[in-house]
Amino acid sequence: MERRELDFVVLNQGYVSVNGRELEHEASGNALLTELYRNHIADWPKFFKMDTLSKAGFVASELLIKELGEHRLGSEEFAQGRAIVLFGATASLCADRNYQETIQDKDNYYPSPALFVYTLPNIVTGEIAIRNHWRGETSFYVTEAPDAAQMAFHLACAFQDQVTDSILAGWVDSSRNDDFQAFMTVVRREDAADTGWIEGQLKRMINILNNK
Amino acid sequence: MEEMILKLKQEIIEVLNLEDIKPEEIDNDAPLFGEGLGLDSIDALELIVLMEKNYGIKLQDPAKGKEIFKSINVMADYIQKNRTR
Numbered sequence: 001m002e003r004r005e006l007d008f009v010v011l012n013q014g015y016v017s018v019n020g021r022e023l024e025h026e027a028s029g030n031a032l033l034t035e036l037y038r039n040h041i042a043d044w045p046k047f048f049k050m051d052t053l054s055k056a057g058f059v060a061s062e063l064l065i066k067e068l069g070e071h072r073l074g075s076e077e078f079a080q081g082r083a084i085v086l087f088g089a090t091a092s093l094c095a096d097r098n099y100q101e102t103i104q105d106k107d108n109y110y111p112s113p114a115l116f117v118y119t120l121p122n123i124v125t126g127e128i129a130i131r132n133h134w135r136g137e138t139s140f141y142v143t144e145a146p147d148a149a150q151m152a153f154h155l156a157c158a159f160q161d162q163v164t165d166s167i168l169a170g171w172v173d174s175s176r177n178d179d180f181q182a183f184m185t186v187v188r189r190e191d192a193a194d195t196g197w198i199e200g201q202l203k204r205m206i207n208i209l210n211n212k
Numbered sequence: 213m214e215e216m217i218l219k220l221k222q223e224i225i226e227v228l229n230l231e232d233i234k235p236e237e238i239d240n241d242a243p244l245f246g247e248g249l250g251l252d253s254i255d256a257l258e259l260i261v262l263m264e265k266n267y268g269i270k271l272q273d274p275a276k277g278k279e280i281f282k283s284i285n286v287m288a289d290y291i292q293k294n295r296t297r
Binding site for chain 2 (some may be wrong): 034045048049110111112113114117
């Protein structure tokens, strides 16, 4: 039996697609994330407080969940079994810089608590988990570039706990406030054993991301 | 006082990234936390920084914030009485 390809979202500062269908948009950079939020999400004001990394991860996850038709308040079992495993290259460097600007000048030294809370890359996984009431494992791996084999390996490891049933997985990176790249998909336990197939699916998404 | 209240609302909207809220939509007597604007503990810390940065008020006891941030009117009144700049 032929296996159904994984659903996915690809997003960068000037491009957004869901399962390869490009979404219309007018803005670019950080304003694109706000446009996507207003047009497709619009009911989570905390979005405006997020750093670019979290905004990109949040928007990508929301578009994907919409495409999958998942009910946000799923069963307890679903919530426990949904993990989040994300990868990125520059971690929270962008938020780190923004925060540092608030403490750079000793005569204008006002550390911003709101910027400080985003100075960890795994905050994006928390933002997504809180929004969806998911209580599975969350991880954020820092690696030089998206590598399908490496990602497939870590996803296979995550399924070994016997609790995880599905994983929101992908790449999310932001090196500057107006610059971001993300792709996101959901991998299910029944597909996880075939790491070669998962790797192929991820490669397809990485190719789109790299060519946009 | 009215001018100061408007300025304070604009500062709060900017510093807390309340992009969907306009100054006139903030009720001067409504609680800032909980129901009102639905602010959280990080927002409370940002308001403490705002008071120090913009009005020179150093809140020694953060617990006092609970009283001061009760509403825009209470906050504006506290700033008026304690500002150093």
